[in-house]
Amino acid sequence: MIKINSGIHAPESHGEAHTRREILSQPALWEEVYHLVHQQSEAIAGFLNPILEKEQLRIVLTGAGTSGYIGDSAQGTLQKAWQKSVQAVPTTEIVTQPQATFIRSVPTLLISFARSGNSPESVETVKLADQCCDEVYHLIITCNNDGALAHMGAANPDKAYCIILPEATNDKSLAMTSSFTCMLLTALLVANVATIEGSYSKVQHIVAQGKVIFENKFLLESLVQKGFERVVFLGSGEMLGIARECHLKLLELTDGKQVCMSDSFLGFRHGPRAFVNENTLLVYLFSRNPHILRYERDLAEDTARDARSIRSLQIGRAGGLELPNSNTITLKMDPENEYQMIAATLVGQLMGYYSALHAGLNPDSPSTSGSISRVVQGVNIYQE
Numbered sequence: 001m002i003k004i005n006s007g008i009h010a011p012e013s014h015g016e017a018h019t020r021r022e023i024l025s026q027p028a029l030w031e032e033v034y035h036l037v038h039q040q041s042e043a044i045a046g047f048l049n050p051i052l053e054k055e056q057l058r059i060v061l062t063g064a065g066t067s068g069y070i071g072d073s074a075q076g077t078l079q080k081a082w083q084k085s086v087q088a089v090p091t092t093e094i095v096t097q098p099q100a101t102f103i104r105s106v107p108t109l110l111i112s113f114a115r116s117g118n119s120p121e122s123v124e125t126v127k128l129a130d131q132c133c134d135e136v137y138h139l140i141i142t143c144n145n146d147g148a149l150a151h152m153g154a155a156n157p158d159k160a161y162c163i164i165l166p167e168a169t170n171d172k173s174l175a176m177t178s179s180f181t182c183m184l185l186t187a188l189l190v191a192n193v194a195t196i197e198g199s200y201s202k203v204q205h206i207v208a209q210g211k212v213i214f215e216n217k218f219l220l221e222s223l224v225q226k227g228f229e230r231v232v233f234l235g236s237g238e239m240l241g242i243a244r245e246c247h248l249k250l251l252e253l254t255d256g257k258q259v260c261m262s263d264s265f266l267g268f269r270h271g272p273r274a275f276v277n278e279n280t281l282l283v284y285l286f287s288r289n290p291h292i293l294r295y296e297r298d299l300a301e302d303t304a305r306d307a308r309s310i311r312s313l314q315i316g317r318a319g320g321l322e323l324p325n326s327n328t329i330t331l332k333m334d335p336e337n338e339y340q341m342i343a344a345t346l347v348g349q350l351m352g353y354y355s356a357l358h359a360g361l362n363p364d365s366p367s368t369s370g371s372i373s374r375v376v377q378g379v380n381i382y383q384e
Contacts, residue, residue, distance in 0.1 A: 117147025246348025
């Protein structure tokens with residue numbers, strides 16, 4: 001549990017800290033990213049279309065930490081759009097056992113996500129794909145024009161295409177915020193690149209959702225100030241990746257002081273629910289899918305009957321669901337808008353930011369021991 005510093009009442013007075021600016025800049029950056037991908041849509045399609053025509057093609061989404069959660073969040077949308085097998089595997093797993101991911105005789109498209117493009121695992125994963133597959137292609141989505149991945153992509157234009165996002169997405173703070181949502185948005189736009197003009201209204205919709213969440217930022221701060229001992233983020237399908245990212249943001253930005261976890265709504269029933277005590281906040285990241293939502297409502301209503309009066313926060317709102325001891329950030333949900341997962345990420349980012357401030361930590365550099373850093377340190381790469 002975080003020890004709350006009650007002397008902090010106005011986090012906005014702390015000036016233009018990187019983390020705060022990077023969180024608040026995201027709705028505007030989403031529109032900028034849309035226009036960037038739109039401008040490159042012909043080149044992207046020209047690179048991807050011949051690859052996607054390969055009958056046995058496997059697509060692997062990869063990244064480390066937060067960048068790995070992009071793959072978790074995007075996997076379902078890409079698989080549905082491309083009608084190909086799409087798998088999300090973190091670089092941190094590929095590096096130790098590449099044979100568990102790559103199959104030599106199967107054509108593979110590796111989609112790499114990286115803020116800096118310099119982490120040892122990200123660079124090694126690209127090399128391992130080249131070594132372990134007879135036919136491999138690379139789509140690199142990165143925020144750093146000078147990173148190792150960007151240079152690797154530029155050096156191999158026949159087999160690689162690199163999308164470099166605006167410099168403003170290359171977060172200066174330790175925690176990834178705008179870099180996560182903008183790389184995720186890029187991946188989803190790429191999945192719909194053939195009809196990208198039709199995505200603009202959907203992007204505008206998530207921009208509006210982001211602004212609604214910002215309008216509720218003081219609700220999020222007030223929940224942080226209650227000093228919950230534990231926090232749980234729940235999501236299903238694409239929202240499970242977002243739940244994992246929200247969990248990580250709260251953990252990173254409090255230097256591990258906030259005890260938290262993430263899970264799917266259904267998975268939570270099978271043991272992890274034991275994590276909940278009377279001083280726990282449950283954050284429900286509700287699905288846009290009405291079918292999935294029925295399962296989520298069941299869990300939320302079941303938990304509301306708990307004699308311990310567990311506190312909850314509803315994001316998106318399950319139509320007509322009224323829960324006791326609960327707050328809601330109501331978002332206008334469109335079941336056909338696959339981009340909506342992005343806005344929900346702001347909830348975890350803001351909770352992490354306010355938790356850091358109220359714990360007396362610097363959100364830009366919350367790790368007092370230096371155990372975590374902006375670009376991971378101390379990873380040795382070994383050859384078999």
